[in-house]
Amino acid sequence: MSPLSGYLLVSAMIFCIGLAGALTRRNAIMVLIGIELMLNAANLNFIAFWRFSDTPETQTGLMFALFSIAIAAAEAAVGLALIIMIYRHFRTANVDKVEDMKG
Amino acid sequence: MAEALDQFPITLKHWLMSQASGFLPEWLLVLLSFVLSISPILAVFPLLFALTTVIERKGLGRIQNRIGPNRVGIPLTNIRLAGFGQFIADGIKSLIKEDLVPYAADKVVHFIAPITLLIPVLLTYSVLPFGRNMVPLDLPQTGLLFFFALGASTELSVFMAGWSSRNKYSLLGAMRAIAQMVSYEIPLILSSLTVVMITGTLSLTAIVENQASLHLGFIHGWNLFTPWGFVGFLLFLTAAAAEANRTPFDLPEAESEIIAGYFTEYSGFKFAIFFLAEYLGLFAMCGLGITLFLGGWLPPFKFLDFIPSWCWFLGKLCALIVLFIWLRGTLPRLRTDQLMGFAWKFLLPMTLINLVVAALWHLTGGAVPTTIRWVVGFALLAVPYWLLGRGFEASVGKRVYRYAA
Amino acid sequence: MTLPFAIIAGLTVGSAIAAVSLRNLVHCALSLVLTFAGLAGLYLQLNAEFIGFTQILVYVGAVSILIVFAILFTRSTEPKDEPSTVTPWIGVAVAIGTFLTMAVSILGSPVSRRAAGPMGEVSVKTLGQKLMTDYVLPLEVMALLLTAAMLGAVIIAMREKEAK
Numbered sequence: 001m002s003p004l005s006g007y008l009l010v011s012a013m014i015f016c017i018g019l020a021g022a023l024t025r026r027n028a029i030m031v032l033i034g035i036e037l038m039l040n041a042a043n044l045n046f047i048a049f050w051r052f053s054d055t056p057e058t059q060t061g062l063m064f065a066l067f068s069i070a071i072a073a074a075e076a077a078v079g080l081a082l083i084i085m086i087y088r089h090f091r092t093a094n095v096d097k098v099e100d101m102k103g
Numbered sequence: 104m105a106e107a108l109d110q111f112p113i114t115l116k117h118w119l120m121s122q123a124s125g126f127l128p129e130w131l132l133v134l135l136s137f138v139l140s141i142s143p144i145l146a147v148f149p150l151l152f153a154l155t156t157v158i159e160r161k162g163l164g165r166i167q168n169r170i171g172p173n174r175v176g177i178p179l180t181n182i183r184l185a186g187f188g189q190f191i192a193d194g195i196k197s198l199i200k201e202d203l204v205p206y207a208a209d210k211v212v213h214f215i216a217p218i219t220l221l222i223p224v225l226l227t228y229s230v231l232p233f234g235r236n237m238v239p240l241d242l243p244q245t246g247l248l249f250f251f252a253l254g255a256s257t258e259l260s261v262f263m264a265g266w267s268s269r270n271k272y273s274l275l276g277a278m279r280a281i282a283q284m285v286s287y288e289i290p291l292i293l294s295s296l297t298v299v300m301i302t303g304t305l306s307l308t309a310i311v312e313n314q315a316s317l318h319l320g321f322i323h324g325w326n327l328f329t330p331w332g333f334v335g336f337l338l339f340l341t342a343a344a345a346e347a348n349r350t351p352f353d354l355p356e357a358e359s360e361i362i363a364g365y366f367t368e369y370s371g372f373k374f375a376i377f378f379l380a381e382y383l384g385l386f387a388m389c390g391l392g393i394t395l396f397l398g399g400w401l402p403p404f405k406f407l408d409f410i411p412s413w414c415w416f417l418g419k420l421c422a423l424i425v426l427f428i429w430l431r432g433t434l435p436r437l438r439t440d441q442l443m444g445f446a447w448k449f450l451l452p453m454t455l456i457n458l459v460v461a462a463l464w465h466l467t468g469g470a471v472p473t474t475i476r477w478v479v480g481f482a483l484l485a486v487p488y489w490l491l492g493r494g495f496e497a498s499v500g501k502r503v504y505r506y507a508a
Numbered sequence: 509m510t511l512p513f514a515i516i517a518g519l520t521v522g523s524a525i526a527a528v529s530l531r532n533l534v535h536c537a538l539s540l541v542l543t544f545a546g547l548a549g550l551y552l553q554l555n556a557e558f559i560g561f562t563q564i565l566v567y568v569g570a571v572s573i574l575i576v577f578a579i580l581f582t583r584s585t586e587p588k589d590e591p592s593t594v595t596p597w598i599g600v601a602v603a604i605g606t607f608l609t610m611a612v613s614i615l616g617s618p619v620s621r622r623a624a625g626p627m628g629e630v631s632v633k634t635l636g637q638k639l640m641t642d643y644v645l646p647l648e649v650m651a652l653l654l655t656a657a658m659l660g661a662v663i664i665a666m667r668e669k670e671a672k
Contacts, residue, residue: 003513005620007550009611010517014524014543016607021528023599029533029578033540036571037524040547043563051554052622059635063643065559066635069566070650074657076571080578081661087582212538244632245557252561255569259541262576266534278580281573288569305632 007048015041028083028093032076039072109411112143113236140239144228151420152382153190159428161186166432197375205269205368212267217369217376220260223253224380227387232308234400234413246307247299250391251292254346257384258284261355261365264377268368276364279439280355283345286446287352291342293454294335297461298326298395307391311399321405325398330480331461336396338454340423343388345446348381349427351434354442389423390416449491456487513553520546533579541572558632 018037021030043065050061087093107114116139123135157172164171175192176183204213227250229240242249258281265277299305302313316324326332345352356364366377393399397419400412437445460480467476523542530536544567551560614620639647 003510003624004622005614006513006517007554008614008620010521010550012607012610012614013521014547016603016610017521017524017528019606020600020603023602024596025528027533029575029582030528030536033536033575034528036540037527037543040544040567043559044547044550047551047554047556047559051556051627052624054625056625056627056630059630059638062556062559062630062635063638063646065556066562067646067650069559069562070654073566073571074654076574077661078657078664080574081665083578084581085664093582209532209534212535242557244630245561248558248561248565252564252569255565256545258569258573259538259576262573263538266576266580274580281577285570285573303633 004048004052007044011041011044011048014038014044026094026096028086028095029080031095032079032083035079036072036076039068039075043068109235109413111411112234112413116140141229143233144225144239147417148228148383148386149379151386151424152379153194154187155382155424155428156193156378157187157189158425159431160189162425162428163432166429194375197372200371202371202373203368207269208368209267209269212263213368216260216264216267217373217380219263220257221376221380221383223256223260224383224387227253228383228390230307231387231390231394232311232399233390233416234411237400237413238308241306241308243304243306243309245305247295247305247310250307250387251288251295254384254387255288257380264369265365268365270368272361272363273365273367276355276361276367279361280348280365282439283348283352283355283442283446286443287342287345287450290338290446290450290454291346293451293458294338294342295391295395297331297335297457300458300461301326301331301465307394307399311394311401314398315401317405323398323401323403323405325401325403326396327398329464330477330484331457331464332396334453334457334484335461336392338450338457339392339396342446342450343385343392344427344430345442347385347388349385350431351437352442353436354439385427386420386424389420389427392423393419444495449495452491453484453488456484460484513550516546516549516553520550534576537572537575537579540575541568544568544572555627555630558630558635 015038018034018041020034021037022034025031025034046061046065046068050056050059050065053061083093086098090098092098116136119139120132120136124132127135161171161173171186172189173186174183175186175188177188204210230238230242230246230249232238261280261284262277265273265275265280268274298310302310304310304313314323314325318324318328322328327336344350348355354360356366361367366374369377393416400416402408402410402415460483463483464476464480520543523539523546526539527536527543530539544563548560548563548568551557551563
């Protein structure tokens with residue numbers, strides 16, 4: 001197995017673990033943890049492709065990963081604020097119980 | 104002679120390596136090199152911690168008009184060593200004490216917490232330049248970032264300790280500690296950023312070498328001797344005291360309110376590890392402050408170059424430790440809201456203004472006479488200081504006693 | 509594949525599995541931190557020191573703290589109100605299917621057989637200069653986004669005034 005495919009497989013694995021977590025867990029925080037894992041898997045892909053590209057001097061992959069880390073931080077802050085808000089209203093963080101708009 | 108003494112630790116390591124290279128295989132030699140680089144850190148700083156505990160108790164005692172520990176000496180003799188055997192007695196005591204874990208505690212997390220606290224703290228020492236050519240791990244691109252990344256990862260260990268104990272005082276202490284560390288990390292990083300802006304590098308060795316330039320022919324150009332460096336150092340020291348949970352920012356372990364904070368439920372050797380990690384964290388912060396602002400291992404004056412570089416580093420470190428002990432004996436503890444207000448309403452604006460002053464200093468270099476740069480720099484810092492200080496005092500207001508006369 | 513890579517990758521994947529499958533949410537968050545640290549280790553393996561340490565600073569130092577605070581604030585440590593899920597197997601099956609698809613395409617792709625070229629030291633200085641020249645617009649947008657996110661988070665989480 002070549003080094004790049006090793007990194008890509010690890011990244012794919014983490015992405016799918018995150019996906020499984022986001023799909024199966026019912027607590028909103030766990031869903032957020034799953035999404036964070038998927039974002040991080042994407043970051044790993046950026047860095048791996050950057051390292052194995054023909055022109056690593058351009059640092060494009062690094063830039064992308066840097067911006068993605070910043071976005072993920074903003075996303076986590078807003079997402080968790082929303083979860084705390086939902087908890088105050090519904091007294092639960094379970095996404096299945098937040099269904100007031102269900103027809 | 105001075106040169107030989109200055110480079111003594113390096114030559115010793117090379118000599119040991121050359122002795123070992125005769126009979127050791129290649130990979131063991133690499134390992135030996137690592138061990139030889141690490142062992143001085145593991146020997147010097149815990150010993151410094153041990154001595155500091157005694158000096159701190161004696162110093163606080165003097166400040167409070169007591170004598171402090173003066174009994175423990177060599178057993179079965181009358182030699183008392185002025186109480187400096189105390190730390191050995193304390194160490195033996197904490198080693199043989201019973202290790203209690205609360206019944207409801209999360210056993211695994213409770214066990215891991217002190218270890219995960221100590222390891223990042225020890226790792227931060229690896230990038231500090233202790234003397235000329237003496238840095239265990241030279242990261243030319245990311246040295247300072249490495250330090251802050253590891254410093255930030257200690258917050259989680261504090262949470263682990265507080266949460267796993269299943270004790271309200273522990274959890275309260277952990278929440279206080281995390282809120283405080285997160286808030287004061289911003290001024291800490293921003294105040295060190297001025298140095299990065301001026302020197303244009305994150306490498307701590309390069310930052311020290313940058314301060315070797317001479318003023319007036321005999322004063323080394325420490326960053327302290329500039330308007331932004333002077334204010335930056337004070338801001339850094341304040342934020343560092345808060346990061347290390349030192350008085351007046353020791354709310355996380357305010358013993359009169361929440362027993363011992365996040366390590367209330369720890370006893371015996373684990374408690375000693377928390378104690379050790381806290382002091383080592385303080386020393387590392389002081390070491391970083393010395394590296395960034397106080398010229399690292401450089402002497403203040405050129406003609407003092409004959410004293411070995413590592414002596415200067417240790418001397419400055421001891422001076423800062425004494426300063427922190429003095430502060431602990433002098434200042435009262437803040438309240439939580441005052442603490443947060445101080446970080447966000449005073450320290451953060453001051454560090455941002457300091458960044459602007461550092462940028463101005465950098466851009467006017469060479470073009471404008473130094474005196475004018477000094478005056479403008481200090482004016483730009485002093486006026487906001489005065490205004491913010493006034494606003495801060497007004498917001499604190501006069502103390503009103505509800506339950507006391 | 510080298511030994512350090514194998515160790516770090518195993519640790520990262522294992523802790524990621526723990527992070528989504530443990531019952532106690534604080535344990536999940538702590539495993540997640542281990543995953544973040546493992547990913548930082550992988551970045552270091554890929555010569556991306558700056559991103560690796562940024563990862564530790566941002567994720568281990570800040571995001572994980574946010575997550576554990578949210579767990580404590582929503583009292584999610586008691587797993588009583590989480591009857592797992594109605595049909596966990598569908599989600600797991602979807603994830604495994606996705607993984608198999610990706611694995612087949614990764615192993616079949618000619619790109620994945622590339623070898624890493626020689627590389628000089630990645631200079632943080634050029635990274636910063638690029639941020640200020642080529643990437644200045646994304647940087648400004650990012651600054652705006654972070655400001656908006658901070659204000660938004662504060663306003664959302666601010667306690668509503670009691671209606672009297």
